Amino acid sequence: MKKETFVRKVKLIGFFTFIWMANGYGQDLDEPVRTNLAPTTEMWNGLYLKLRLSDKIFWYQENHYRRRASADNRSDFVGRMGQIYNRAGLVYLFNDQFEVTVGPTLVFNFTPDPENLEYLNSTLEPRLWHQWLFTQSIAGIKILHQFRFEHRFKRDNLIGADYKYTDRYRYKFVAYIPLNKPKMENKTLFLSPSNEIFFQTGKYQREIFEDNRVYTAIGYTYNNFMFFGGHMWTYGSTNNPGTYANKHIIRLNVMYTLDFRNRRRPVTRSLPAL
Amino acid sequence: MKKLILFFALILIGNLALAQYQGQFRLQYGNDMGFSSGLFGMNIGGEYFPVDQISFAPNLSVLFPETGKASNLHLDARYYFTDDKLELYALLGYANFRRRYEFNPEKTYENTGTMNIGAGVLYKFIEELGLNAEIKLQPQNYNEFIIKLGISYFIN
Numbered sequence A: 001m002k003k004e005t006f007v008r009k010v011k012l013i014g015f016f017t018f019i020w021m022a023n024g025y026g027q028d029l030d031e032p033v034r035t036n037l038a039p040t041t042e043m044w045n046g047l048y049l050k051l052r053l054s055d056k057i058f059w060y061q062e063n064h065y066r067r068r069a070s071a072d073n074r075s076d077f078v079g080r081m082g083q084i085y086n087r088a089g090l091v092y093l094f095n096d097q098f099e100v101t102v103g104p105t106l107v108f109n110f111t112p113d114p115e116n117l118e119y120l121n122s123t124l125e126p127r128l129w130h131q132w133l134f135t136q137s138i139a140g141i142k143i144l145h146q147f148r149f150e151h152r153f154k155r156d157n158l159i160g161a162d163y164k165y166t167d168r169y170r171y172k173f174v175a176y177i178p179l180n181k182p183k184m185e186n187k188t189l190f191l192s193p194s195n196e197i198f199f200q201t202g203k204y205q206r207e208i209f210e211d212n213r214v215y216t217a218i219g220y221t222y223n224n225f226m227f228f229g230g231h232m233w234t235y236g237s238t239n240n241p242g243t244y245a246n247k248h249i250i251r252l253n254v255m256y257t258l259d260f261r262n263r264r265r266p267v268t269r270s271l272p273a274l
Numbered sequence B: 001m002k003k004l005i006l007f008f009a010l011i012l013i014g015n016l017a018l019a020q021y022q023g024q025f026r027l028q029y030g031n032d033m034g035f036s037s038g039l040f041g042m043n044i045g046g047e048y049f050p051v052d053q054i055s056f057a058p059n060l061s062v063l064f065p066e067t068g069k070a071s072n073l074h075l076d077a078r079y080y081f082t083d084d085k086l087e088l089y090a091l092l093g094y095a096n097f098r099r100r101y102e103f104n105p106e107k108t109y110e111n112t113g114t115m116n117i118g119a120g121v122l123y124k125f126i127e128e129l130g131l132n133a134e135i136k137l138q139p140q141n142y143n144e145f146i147i148k149l150g151i152s153y154f155i156n
Helices: A003-030 B002-018
Strands: A040-052 A057-068 A080-095 A098-110 A122-138 A141-155 A163-178 A189-202 A209-222 A225-237 A243-259 B025-034 B040-051 B054-063 B069-080 B086-100 B109-124 B129-138 B144-154
Touching: A040 A080, A057 A098, A080 A122, A189 A225, A209 A243, B025 B054, B025 B129, B040 B069, B040 B144, B069 B109, B086 B129, B109 B144
Parallel strands: A040 A243
Antiparallel strands: A040 A057, A057 A080, A080 A098, A098 A122, A122 A141, A141 A163, A163 A189, A189 A209, A209 A225, A225 A243, B025 B040, B025 B144, B040 B054, B054 B069, B069 B086, B086 B109, B109 B129, B129 B144
16 A cells, blocks of 8 residues: 555544544534423313404404413313413405414413412413415315414513513414215314424524424314314423423314304485485 | 684584494404503404494503503593594593502502593495594593504494
């Protein structure tokens, strides 16, 4: 072996050894430590309203009553108050496959520790939200692609905590699979699997991934009502970097829809001529 | 001066000939801002016309101070001057401002009653919906001057 070739090989071996060591040491130093908290439980109860005001415009509303497990019993579902969640919006129907909703949200976030006087019992979290909903139907299965954006002003329950502004980006894929009818209609028993992923950004936000929610619901449509409920598993980041929480949530929901288009009384706006 | 009186009399007669609101209900949502307190809020309310041109419009603002909580309950009467697409009104009413502090050692709670004086405009862009802009003065609440922008739904 020529001397030059030998030197070149030694250099190459030295270079790759350096890269390997640097990479190895780097991993030791920078490897993020991921901590998964033990699962907890919650129960969410929701009322959904969708009122058709005109051919193109709907009123949309959600009101949720959410409980969460006690601090000392992670599996009791309802031990502490969680949130009261109010969301409303006006929907504009562009066509049968696409609609946009814009509106306000007001959330009451309750204290994580009711015994601790350093926490306020509840704080308010106002939001502006808008949603871009695409609907398609495949072989009687209704599929929704829901893009939802929320602009949130949120604070901790600790006394004196500052409001922080964050943006939230959500995408949900949900299917409505009729079980006793060829398509979704009145008196349909249905299965509804969905997955929703949440991202967040903001000045104070280190982790862009916020949450992922896998929800399987079973439901029944009856006239203007839709009753649905099921189990949801969530996995998401917490305020502590590298620490992730997961929850098992029971959800019980009622949706009520009403068409106001034929219910408006004609209003006479002029008196008889004088 | 006579011409001026005649002019306003004609407008009034014209309005009476146009307006017939009695029995109407409306719902409204808006956002308001108080310029004395600097408080921004969400406002929700209803409106009912017991007689033509005059309505009772109770509404509540949930305000968002940096710390603590605040709200403003308004009980207003409105007089409408015009009908059709553009509705102009004046309002007079009573308001109850509530403020709960987190840090103030002298007082943790404030409850102030005040008079509301103001005016507004409602632009009906479709049969069911209108855009609403309103200004309001509260002389007993540190001369609070409130601007509200909102949307109204005409129920019937």
